[in-house]
Amino acid sequence: MAEKTLDEHFRDWEGGAFGYGYGTGERPILEALKTFAETTHRNEHGYSYAHTELEEKLGATVAWLLINRLCQDHAIEYGSSPRFAWFHKHGARLIDYLRSHTVDELYEIVTDWDENYIHCSKRYCNCVSPARDGQCPHNPFWEQKEVYGTIEAAPKRIAPAESEGEG
Numbered sequence: 001m002a003e004k005t006l007d008e009h010f011r012d013w014e015g016g017a018f019g020y021g022y023g024t025g026e027r028p029i030l031e032a033l034k035t036f037a038e039t040t041h042r043n044e045h046g047y048s049y050a051h052t053e054l055e056e057k058l059g060a061t062v063a064w065l066l067i068n069r070l071c072q073d074h075a076i077e078y079g080s081s082p083r084f085a086w087f088h089k090h091g092a093r094l095i096d097y098l099r100s101h102t103v104d105e106l107y108e109i110v111t112d113w114d115e116n117y118i119h120c121s122k123r124y125c126n127c128v129s130p131a132r133d134g135q136c137p138h139n140p141f142w143e144q145k146e147v148y149g150t151i152e153a154a155p156k157r158i159a160p161a162e163s164e165g166e167g
C-alpha cells in the first residue's frame, strides 16, 4: 500500500480523537480545534496555552472538553495540571497542521468520502504490509511509544502448510 499523505494521517487522527474509529467530520469540532490551535503560543519547543485564554475564546465548556480530550489523546503535555500546558513533538505537529489549514480545508480532508480508503488507528495499522495490530507507527500526530519492538516481535500469521497434497 502507498504511504499515506499527511492529510490522510490527520484524517485518521481526527477519527481516533473525535470519531468512532473513523471520522464523522463534525464541522463545529474542527472550528473549535482551529480556534484552540490559534490561541496557543509558539515557543522554542512547540506551543503552550493558558486555560484562561482558551475559556475566553471557546467558552469554558468547550475549552475544557477539548483540553480533556487532547490530554487523553496524549497530544497535550502537562506537569501538575493541564490548566497551563504545552504541545511538543507530535502535539506541536498537530498544532502546526491546524494552524496551516482553514476550517474549510480541514472539513474537506476529514469528510472526503472514498469507499476504498483504509483507516489506521491506535489499535490497528493497515498502511504497512502485512496489516497488523497496534498503533499505526507512521502517523506523526500520535505519540510514538517504545512498543514497536514488541509489535515487530509478535507472532506472524501461520504460513500455509507446504506439505499439502503429499502422503
Ligand SMILES: [Zn+2]
Pocket: 120, 121, 124, 125, 126, 127, 128, 136, 137, 138
Ligand atoms: Zn498505518
